[in-house]
Amino acid sequence: DTAVSQTPKYLVTQMGNDKSIKCEQNLGHDTMYWYKQDSKKFLKIMFSYNNKELIINETVPNRFSPKSPDKAHLNLHINSLELGDSAVYFCASRITLGPAGELFFGEGSRLTVL
Amino acid sequence: GDSVTQMEGPVTLSEEAFLTINCTYTATGYPSLFWYVQYPGEGLQLLLKATKADDKGSNKGFEATYRKETTSFHLEKGSVQVSDSAVYFCALESGGSYIPTFGRGTSLIVHP
Numbered sequence: 001d002t003a004v005s006q007t008p009k010y011l012v013t014q015m016g017n018d019k020s021i022k023c024e025q026n027l028g029h030d031t032m033y034w035y036k037q038d039s040k041k042f043l044k045i046m047f048s049y050n051n052k053e054l055i056i057n058e059t060v061p062n063r064f065s066p067k068s069p070d071k072a073h074l075n076l077h078i079n080s081l082e083l084g085d086s087a088v089y090f091c092a093s094r095i096t097l098g099p100a101g102e103l104f105f106g107e108g109s110r111l112t113v114l
Numbered sequence: 115g116d117s118v119t120q121m122e123g124p125v126t127l128s129e130e131a132f133l134t135i136n137c138t139y140t141a142t143g144y145p146s147l148f149w150y151v152q153y154p155g156e157g158l159q160l161l162l163k164a165t166k167a168d169d170k171g172s173n174k175g176f177e178a179t180y181r182k183e184t185t186s187f188h189l190e191k192g193s194v195q196v197s198d199s200a201v202y203f204c205a206l207e208s209g210g211s212y213i214p215t216f217g218r219g220t221s222l223i224v225h226p
Contacts, residue, residue: 004157031212041201041219043158048213056213090157098212100146100165105157 003027006091006106013081014114020077021109023091030096031055032074033103034066037088046089049074050097081113116141118204118217126223127194135189135220137178137204145206147171147180147187148214152201161189161202199224 004025013019025032034046048056052068063079074091091106121136139145146165150158162171167182176191187204204217 033213035216041221043203043216043219045213045215092157098207099209100163100207102160102163103150103158103214105159107155107157 002106004091004093004104004106006089006109008109009107010110010112012112012114015081015083017081018077018079019081019111020075021089021091021111023074023076023106025072025091025093025104027093027095027104028072029093029104030071031094032068032071033092033094034074034076035090035092037090037108039087043090047074047076055097078111081111083113086111086113116145116206116208116211116215118206118215120202120204120217120220123201123219123221124223125220126225128225129196130193131224133189133191133194133198133222135202135204135222137187137189137217139185139187139204139206141185141206141208143209144182145208147178148205148207149176149178149187149189150203150205150216152203152219154200158203194222194224196224196226198222 031050047066049068065077088108092103094101117140148163149161151161152158162173164171164180170179201219205214207214
């Protein structure tokens with residue numbers, strides 16, 4: 001049973017489209033994150049949720065909208081996709097907000113915008 | 115703000131060679147430090163961590179020591195295997211931020 005699962009794993013779409021990536025964790029964790037990994041492997045935090053509440057919203061265009069229907073799920077919706085949105089998006093979870101707890105990552109969702 | 119600097123890869127080694135991947139950081143206060151590993155096609159997983167100065171984290175033959183005086187957390191392994199080929203990420207978390215900040219990752223390639 002996968003601890004942190006993301007769907008889809010691969011997504012190819014045209015510029016201007018709207019798409020969603022879903023994330024679910026079955027670990028009973030309170031805190032979830034979205035990270036973006038660019039082509040040079042650099043990993044950057046996008047959002048953090050704790051018990052369904054938004055904690056951190058880094059400098060991310062408002063075309064990106066996270067939603068947490070319950071603490072086991074954190075979905076990412078992207079409007080009006082641009083070429084620069086092409087990346088691998090990782091969902092992660094942690095037992096609680098802090099400190100220094102281990103992050104558990106999903107396998108990533110590779111988004112390609114044409 | 116917080117930042118992590120890692121040596122640029124790829125690092126290419128022969129099996130049984132000694133490995134060092136350098137990591138230095140900038141942070142306020144006394145952060146916790148981590149190494150995560152990403153195997154091909156997988157998500158990151160925690161390799162080891164240290165939460166205070168002079169602590170040594172270790173796992174699977176890998177070690178790293180929290181050096182406050184040099185703001186470093188270098189990853190070492192005495193004898194690498196082909197199966198260690200992966201991307202290694204150094205990360206830190208400042209007290210109160212609850213958001214781990216990652217370095218850019220260093221790719222390790224081990225040849226038989």
